[in-house]
Amino acid sequence: MEQIHPDVSKVILSEEDIKGIVARMGAEITKDYAGKNPLLIAVLRGAVVFMGDVMRAIDCPLGIDFMAVSSYGDGAVSSGVVRIVKDLDTKIEGRDVLIIEDILDSGLTLKYLMKNLRSRRPASLEIAAFLVKDVPGQETAVTPRYVGAHVPDEFIVGYGLDFAERYRNLPYIGILKPEVYGK
């Protein structure tokens, strides 16, 4: 068994779980984009780990690009304020665009991003979210076409997800102990 980080209260997805989920998502995406050449856009920085895995689970020609938006700062509460910090290097007009996201919470970040990207006239625009946070009474502002797993309304770290830039390198998905982020 892998050693659990002392700041993590519980592992919700092990490395093995993650492998299975990524393989399943990759197969779905491969099927849907057969004969196409999608552009995968990952939202920095949390989605880089998922991007690296899922792109290798997709068996069709594809391109990748990256955007950085800020909505969270170093804190744990969504502000709803989104700013493009780094834009694409690729023209997306006429491309089949698939946004690769680490975790969808309120969905406000992606709602903003989708609107922005749609104005550039891609042929299609979909979302693959590795995680969707189930918040009681909250409806997400966007609906991802592909979902890896649902997680509880806790602060999630690992597999690219951070708290104050820490824990991104944990190979599993875990719940951060509330005392670590001072709740």
Ligand code: XMP
């Ligand atoms: P919204 O609410 O706009 O937020 O869907 C999505 C972005 O917020 C970050 N986020 C988290 N990051 N653990 C994290 O490390 C979490 O539990 C968490 N919840 C939301 C994430 O950057 C995502 O892109």
Ligand code: MG
């Ligand atoms: Mg973050």
